Amino acid sequence: MxxxxxxxxxxxxxxxxxxxxxxxxxxxxxxxxxxxxxxxxxxxxxxxxxxxxxxxxxxxxxxxxxxxxxxxxxxxxxxxxxxxxxxxATSTNPGFTKLVEARNLARELGVTGSLHIKDDSGNPTHSxxxxxxxxxxxxxxxxxxxxxxxxxxxxxxxxxxxxxxxxxxxxxxxxxxxxxxxxxxxxxxxxxxxxxxxxxxxxxxxxxxxxxxxxxxxxxxxxxxxxxxxxGEGSKTLAYEICEQLGWRLPDQLVVPIASGSQLTKIDKGLKELIALGLVEDRPYRIFGAQAEGCSPVSRAFKDGHDVVRPVRPDTIAKSLAIGNPADGPYVLDIARRTGGAVEDVDDGRIVDAIKLLARTEGIFAETAGGVTVGVTKKLLEDGVLDPSLTTVVLNTGDGLKTLDAVAPTTGPTATIRPSLEAFRAAGLA
Amino acid sequence: MxxxxxxxxxxxxxxxxxxxxxxxxxxxxxxxxxxxxxxxxxxxxxxxxxxxxxxxxxxxxxxxxxxxxxxxxxxxxxxxxxxxxxxxATSTNPGFTKLVEARNLARELGVTGSLHIKDDSGNPTHSxxxxxxxxxxxxxxxxxxxxxxxxxxxxxxxxxxxxxxxxxxxxxxxxxxxxxxxxxxxxxxxxxxxxxxxxxxxxxxxxxxxxxxxxxxxxxxxxxxxxxxxxGEGSKTLAYEICEQLGWRLPDQLVVPIASGSQLTKIDKGLKELIALGLVEDRPYRIFGAQAEGCSPVSRAFKDGHDVVRPVRPDTIAKSLAIGNPADGPYVLDIARRTGGAVEDVDDGRIVDAIKLLARTEGIFAETAGGVTVGVTKKLLEDGVLDPSLTTVVLNTGDGLKTLDAVAPTTGPTATIRPSLEAFRAAGLA
Structure with a gap:
């Protein structure tokens, strides 16, 4: 080098x-x-x-x-x-990744407002x-x-x-x-x-x-x-980009994954800075944290009404979120409560389902962490916690190519046939 | 769906x-x-x-x-x-990927002009x-x-x-x-x-x-x-983007991979259109085609001075370029000759070396097809065919995450040690 x-x-x-x-x-x-x-x-x-x-x-x-x-x-x-x-040559000049308006996913989840995926798989090393x-x-x-x-x-x-x-x-x-x-x-x-x-x-x-x-x-x-x-300040840029890409407007609701919790706190910091600078209108936004059930100490504390986060031993396919003792957990709890958000978790099965849901509706193949945020979004909508009539942004922080193993066991060909029209007709796919 | x-x-x-x-x-x-x-x-x-x-x-x-x-x-x-x-929602809204000025790679290859990688691994599905x-x-x-x-x-x-x-x-x-x-x-x-x-x-x-x-x-x-x-017309956009990202200027030299050859012909078409439209100055450019030695029918024909391309049975790690009977081969030959370019090939060893060279100089992890273009660029510079004093653009059309097997056998840890400072000192890496 x-x-x-x-x-x-x-x-x-x-x-x-x-x-x-x-x-x-x-x-x-x-x-x-x-x-x-x-x-x-x-x-x-x-x-x-x-x-x-x-x-x-x-x-x-x-x-x-x-x-x-x-x-x-x-x-x-x-x-x-x-x-x-x-x-x-600074480094890899990341960022300004796509904010994808997810109309197909919105329809499937019953979102009547607008639903967006901030897709950071487009970064240089895809996270x-x-x-x-x-x-x-x-x-x-x-x-x-x-x-x-x-x-x-x-x-x-x-x-x-x-x-x-x-x-x-x-x-x-x-x-x-x-x-x-x-x-x-x-x-x-x-x-x-x-x-x-x-x-x-x-x-x-x-x-x-x-x-x-x-x-x-x-x-x-x-x-x-x-x-x-x-x-840590690098995560503020996610907040800046989301607002600029919405036309210098705050989203109403954000769904953010929690590993150490740092990213969520910095997104909140970034949004507050934009308000203070007069770049966006000052109005309420709600931040929701998303964890995997197999590593959900912040979600547990939120539901139990605690201010402290009790460490856990992680056991989940969402390896990039598997921090059992999240340093910024207490700050995350504070932000979720202050903004009127929540912290929720989903199990590994729902993570895999959510990866596939996002892929088949929007053509975005997310890492397991993206399965966590999309899965939590679905759950929060089902439970009436997220408001379907508002503008919601869901983060996908990584690329499915890096966690192929998560979906491999349940993702394969529809059919395998001989190379003939008869065989294809018999498979019933035409 | x-x-x-x-x-x-x-x-x-x-x-x-x-x-x-x-x-x-x-x-x-x-x-x-x-x-x-x-x-x-x-x-x-x-x-x-x-x-x-x-x-x-x-x-x-x-x-x-x-x-x-x-x-x-x-x-x-x-x-x-x-x-x-x-x-x-059109489709995945691809394109406008980074044109990376590759100063480290230029230095290593002895390029005194400017060298750029058009990095299409940044597209939605990374090619x-x-x-x-x-x-x-x-x-x-x-x-x-x-x-x-x-x-x-x-x-x-x-x-x-x-x-x-x-x-x-x-x-x-x-x-x-x-x-x-x-x-x-x-x-x-x-x-x-x-x-x-x-x-x-x-x-x-x-x-x-x-x-x-x-x-x-x-x-x-x-x-x-x-x-x-x-x-096929989608490939014209590579030519448009390269010129716009160079400040509405034609590159002097382009190195493009050849599978069917369609991409190279469309890049030429795109450049000619920009000239005809007055969006760039009309001056000469040279297009170089790059193949893997294990599937090099166009390179063979170019070197032999033939107008026809004799089909081969592909045998190379560059699977995405492994078309033994490239439909646009004759048109590629015509363009390489007309513009004063060339068609060259590199063997699998040089493809792997080039993937690693690009990764360690520019932080870009390319697919095997990118190893082909970077490897051919190096070879053409060594042979005095490419002019090192000019502006050169090299295409990387895909992502290394999709062809991990190509580099896996020769890419691993520098050392494996016990978790102690003594062990680290002994490894001589400090």
């Missing part, structure tokens, strides 16, 4: 566009922008504080609309250098992870890191490998040693270092935490650990 | 935008627009004749630029109804087939067909299944009965009929030809047979 030099800027300040500081989500303590992720005072999670370009919404809207067909059109609202748009990694890459560059890293069992490994390759970083990704060969290939093909760890995913994570604290890990940016405050 | 009614328009005329007639490529005989594909006079292939919107290139350019981020921005130049842009199928769907609608069909061993099956689902057609796709399970799942998941034929791909094709001529096949649009003249 052609590793380029990433010079750390002189002095202690970095320039990441409108990002002004890191702020503790719990106690509000502020810190200069840097590769830290936990509050020194209370150990709460840090997030980005901004000086956003208020005062001229029309000018901002025009500037966004004149931008590239990627997340970089929203650079004025992201923790990235102002010139990110003009640089030729929403390209968004978050792209932002982490810009932070890594600003902080002078030369190696990009993460622990992963799937989508994130590919997103980091691809972004590092294109942006000229070394990458070193850690995976459990016994992953399926297909996933290993997807993680390894971009040519970075790929290290199998003899242990399960928890062992991999523990090892990465050790490495961050050790001199061996110096110069390493772990996208979802020491770069996490930046990384 | 919710099959909608597609009313055949009254009378014998159909309205497909600027398309005015079918014209025989060999004898020039003209026929009214209809679901026919061979000249009644000489059996030559039919192609679309147009009344294109000449006279106001600036107005046309503005109209295109204001259009949607899909092939429909070029509706004024395609055989589709003028209102295709406004209809909510360029979505483009051609989308045009065939509009023709099928115009001709009153209710079933979309094709024979396929891969990409086309998925593209037809997805487009039919979304556009409200029934679909019935024919495949050899012994395809790998992954490909069967990708073809079946959209919920149309999928029929395994006991025989090889030739048997499947023969069966489809029989079916077209039989009353059983009435109302059936075979996208690449009786809708082929329309279908």
């Amino acid at each position: 052609a590793v380029q030099t990433h010079e750390k800027p002189a002095g202690d300040t970095v320039s990441l566009g409108p990002a002004s500081a890191l702020s503790c989500r719990e106690c509000g303590e502020r810190f200069p922008l840097g590769p830290i992720f936990a509050c020194e005072a209370c150990f709460g999670p840090l997030e980005i504080a901004y000086d956003l370009p208020t005062g001229d919404p029309e000018g901002l809207r025009r500037r966004i609309e004149a931008g590239p067909n990627s997340i970089w059109r929203y650079a004025p609202l992201l923790p990235v250098p102002a010139d990110v748009v003009d640089r030729p 929403f992870k390209d968004r978050v990694v792209a932002i982490a890459v810009e932070a890594a560059r600003a902080f002078g890191f030369t190696t990009l890293s993460c622990s992963s069992t799937g989508n994130l490994a590919g997103a980091v490998g691809a972004a590092a390759a294109r942006a000229g970083f070394r990458s070193c990704v850690f995976i459990p040693h016994d992953l399926e060969q297909g996933k290993v290939v997807m993680a390894a093909v971009y040519g970075g270092e790929l290290v199998g760890i003899e242990g399960n995913y928890d062992d991999v994570n523990r090892f990465c935490s050790e490495l961050i604290g050790d001199p061996l890990g110096e110069g390493w940016g772990f996208v979802n650990v020491n770069l996490r405050p930046y990384y | 919710a099959v909608q009614t597609h009313e055949k328009p009254a009378g014998d005329t159909v309205s497909l935008g600027p398309a005015s007639a079918l014209s025989c490529r060999e004898c020039g005989e003209r026929f009214p627009l209809g679901p026919i594909f061979a000249c009644e006079a000489c059996f030559g292939p039919l192609e679309i004749a147009y009344d294109l919107p000449t006279g106001d290139p600036e107005g046309l350019r503005r109209r295109i630029e204001a259009g949607p981020n899909s092939i429909w921005r070029y509706a004024p130049l395609l055989p589709v109804p003028a209102d295709v842009v406004d209809r909510p 360029f087939k979505d483009r051609v199928v989308a045009i065939a769907v509009e023709a099928a609608r115009a001709f009153g067909f209710t079933t979309l069909s094709c024979s396929s061993t891969g990409n086309l099956a998925g593209a037809v299944g997805a487009a039919a689902a979304r556009a409200g057609f029934r679909s019935c796709v024919f495949i050899p009965h012994d395809l790998e399970q992954g490909k069967v799942v990708m073809a079946a998941v959209y919920g149309g009929e999928l029929v395994g034929i006991e025989g090889n791909y030739d048997d499947v094709n023969r069966f489809c030809s029989e079916l077209i001529g039989d009353p059983l096949g009435e109302g059936w649009g075979f996208v690449n047979v009786n809708l082929r003249p329309y279908y």
Whole structure:
């Protein structure tokens, strides 16, 4: 790999566009922008504080609309250098994926308003992870890191490998040693270092935490650990795109998958920013979280009326959502309750049915996480929780090609025949 | 599947935008627009004749630029109804995929001009087939067909299944009965009929030809047979997009894969149209065809100085290019010679190397067909046939996730270690 030099800027300040500081989500303590992720005072999670370009919404809207067909059109609202748009090779330039008006699916589900699928399978490595990694890459560059890293069992490994390759970083990704060969290939093909760890995913994570604290890990940016405050902001772009693609309008209802819960909280943050900036009208929206029954700690807490999320041991085909102890679970509960939403879950059978339902109505082949959101949407409509007369957006965050095994056992030919018209006639398909 | 009614328009005329007639490529005989594909006079292939919107290139350019981020921005130049842009559900709305400036790859190959990858893995079902199928769907609608069909061993099956689902057609796709399970799942998941034929791909094709001529096949649009003249035009959009994305400029050199050869001829057609319309400056361009050594009849004929293409029995990992008797081979030879291009081939080892080269330099994981074009580009540069100082565009027509087997045997972890810093230190990767 052609590793380029990433010079750390002189002095202690970095320039990441409108990002002004890191702020503790719990106690509000502020810190200069840097590769830290936990509050020194209370150990709460840090997030980005901004000086956003208020005062001229029309000018901002025009500037966004004149931008590239990627997340970089929203650079004025992201923790990235102002010139990110003009640089030729940032990372994979993800985003501005299709918002598909799902008329066939709406008809089948009895939706009389409008139903839309935000289809992130159109990203460069076919999941929403390209968004978050792209932002982490810009932070890594600003902080002078030369190696990009993460622990992963799937989508994130590919997103980091691809972004590092294109942006000229070394990458070193850690995976459990016994992953399926297909996933290993997807993680390894971009040519970075790929290290199998003899242990399960928890062992991999523990090892990465050790490495961050050790001199061996110096110069390493772990996208979802020491770069996490930046990384997480990538999910805001989903909110921006949905509103712009609806004609600068808030959806009434959003159905969002929950893994760590970060994505859902950042979508809420993005919507609030658009309101504050005057880019969309300020009116209520409701956010619904979706989990697989086999890993539904947030759904459980929501239904039980609890504020704390009790960890579970995941057991579901929706591997990309299988986080048993979701860090942002309490924030998700808060958002679902504050906006008048809900958190619901569906079992593996309904996940598979929902993947097939979306494929046969809209021609979109979703990952299991997309089966979770579509399945939960169906359930919430059946239960009268979602209002069928409103504008609803459902997220598909990944690609069915990556989770073929989920549908393979129940998806096959209608018939197998000899190559003759008689045989075809007999099969009754004409 | 919710099959909608597609009313055949009254009378014998159909309205497909600027398309005015079918014209025989060999004898020039003209026929009214209809679901026919061979000249009644000489059996030559039919192609679309147009009344294109000449006279106001600036107005046309503005109209295109204001259009949607899909092939429909070029509706004024395609055989589709003028209102295709406004209809909510056409098919999968493919196109306007990324043109990636490949600086890392250029550096590695010694290209001093600019090198670009036109990356069609970003299409809805992750191959360029979505483009051609989308045009065939509009023709099928115009001709009153209710079933979309094709024979396929891969990409086309998925593209037809997805487009039919979304556009409200029934679909019935024919495949050899012994395809790998992954490909069967990708073809079946959209919920149309999928029929395994006991025989090889030739048997499947023969069966489809029989079916077209039989009353059983009435109302059936075979996208690449009786809708082929329309279908093929979808590939013109690759030429349009490349030029628009280069700032309304022709590339100097294009490297295009050859299966049937249709795509290459339509790209040439698209470039000539842009020149005729005044949308780009009229200056020379060179088109290079790329084949796998294991299926290289056109490359062979080019090197031997022949005008005819002798059929071969394909034996290559590049399955999506494995057409041993390419229908448009002679036209490809003509274009390569007329434009000062060439036709070249690379063996399977170089195809795999090229897939990995593209992945580790640009973060793009290409299908084997993309390995063919990148591999041929490298070879043509080494041989001094391609000029490294010019603007070159290389097509990647599909997604690596669909041909994992090609790279799996040689792609894996760098190391496998115990979860400890000592083990990591010993592996020498820090």
